[in-house]
Amino acid sequence: MNLEEYKGVYVYAQQVDGTLSGIAFELLGKAKDLASDLKTDVTAVLIGSDVKGLADELAAYGADKVIVVDDPELKDYRTEPYTHALASVINEYKPEIMLVGATAIGRDLGPRVSARVATGLTADCTQLEIGDFPLNPMPGKEQKHNQLLMTRPAFGGNTIATIACPDNRPQMATVRPGVMQKIDKIDGAKAEVIEYNPGFTPDNKYVEIIDIVKSVSETVDIMDAKILVSGGRGVGSPENFKLLEDLAEAIGGEVSCSRAVVDNGWKPKDLQVGQTGKTVRPQVYFAIGISGAIQHVAGMEESDLIIAINKDETAPIFEVADYGIVGDLNKILPQLTEQIKAAVAAKK
């Protein structure tokens, strides 16, 4: 493998049903940073059936080139044809860096492709930068420059690993959605579009998709929720939980509650967090009108981020909260919901 031949930062532009996923734009935003450090350009790889029309959108978010693999076989995501497509693109165009979103699709596709092109892959990265490897010079070991340093949480977030791939190309990473920033849209931007089709010969490795179900789950298990909007007695009434439901809807979370709320008959027991309820570890936990007795805190203190809203500044919940607002939830929640809605709309 001649590493010098490999050039450029490539991004897998995930699309589903002819619509680009948000992660594609996030990756482009990051790829622009990396490309400017490496003094190279950004290429999006678009794979699907009848998707050429999406190229302009990719250009608007920072793609200098778009490689389109367009084939009827690629209508819905399937491991084998998509792997064939992306691996062929890599072998043909030799990118230095290949980024894939760590979505359900990307987590399936990334490892397959990396094995096929015989390179390293770091999964679920939260930070990417260009730097030296090893980080500090070591006697007897060549320090390579302009390497992709891929950082990811490991062991359930208890340790942070920074990983490099010095001897193989491309340097591949799947990137956690929501971590990277997309750039502001450049209206009217155009990218150089290259059509490439490696040819598809279906064989027994091609799975047959029988049915695709888009489920809208009515009852959720709060233990699986990534974001929980949790209310306590301070919410005041079952009707007032509407404020929490609005916030949960805006931010894509679920509503949970404290024991007091269950005892009052405002919410069912399976939404209760705490010693006698469920133990949850969401990425974000809003504790709203919850005083924060240990009986409750024991069920949620492992949350990655705790945001407390309470009118009593001495409430024990503030001892475990990362962010706290002292004030009336009736005033704060509607504003918070509005702001989040605006932010979500801006992201789209």
Next chain:
Amino acid sequence: MDFALDKKHEMARTLFREFAENEVKPFAQETDETEVFPRAIVDKMAKYGFLGIPVPKEYGGQGCDPLTYAMCVEELAKVCGTTAVIVSAHTSLCIDPIMTYGTEEQKKKYVPDLASGKKLGAFGLTEPGAGTDAQGQQTKAVLDGDEWVLNGSKCFITNGKEADVYIIIAVTGVVEKRGRKQKEISAFIVEKGTPGFTFGTKEKKMGIRGSSTYELIFTDCRIPKENILGAKGKGFGIAMHTLDGGRIGIAAQALGIAEGALDRTVEYVKERKQFGRSIAQFQNTQFQLAEMATSVEAAQLLVYKAAKAKETQKVYSVEAAKAKLFAAQVAMDVTTKAVQLHGGYGYIREYEVERMMRDAKITEIYEGTSEVQRMVISGNLLK
């Protein structure tokens, strides 16, 4: 040194025992099964004057000594742990602090109705974050004009929701003590029905299941300025001194539970036959009963001594702590052995000893865990 009870006490004990046997015992199992507060029995006890035994006559009580009161709790506990604790919490934890720390107006206003049993009393100190560490109070009282505004909650309150008058401990500010910031804690009298004072969860318990154990919730609850009990900032001392007295009541309850279990077991082992003779004829049974009876009597002497100390001494914390620590241990031990000597039948709810075993456990926990009693006793030893 006279270990015999005088005539007055003997008569009182007979009265308590007859009441317990005739009025309480028939309903003890039902009270446990249904977990319903035995209101009818409480009303009857009020009629007999059992709800104001140690209260002076001029405040509507019976004017008896603490020992008579302890014996009443003991006799009730022999047949029903629930009934015993209703009397104990009401008398020791609500009337006693008003009598000890209340102004003349407060005593006149509250004690006669409580002592006559027209109203029932309770005591609110414990919070989710403040159990043994009673300083960890979060409930606040803020003076606004001529009213105190209470916000917070209390948990595990005996007689909760059933009681009409509550002694509530709350934080009224922060004070500097030896350069360290400390919570300033005060005591208040709060009446049921005050706006902003509501009840939360009813706890489902292992034992004393008819006792009404509730959460109290205060949301901007306004009470008159004059409802502060004792001086502002003296609440912690008031609570601790109140618990000293309460511990004698709980010690008496534990003692009664142990005695009740021993009585049942003695009867049972005489009747039950295995291997062609009553199980009372086996030496293991005899020795077990000997141990049980000895520890029950030791507990009784400690409890009575503590009751006497309350009558004759200004400070009786250590006597009360020793009585409660030991009597609760004895109750747990004796009831466990009682179930064993009943064999399989002891594990059946129809035979009362399993209930007594469940009731006994709480005596090691409430009004200060056994560990707290050891802290009090050792602290006094090593001062």
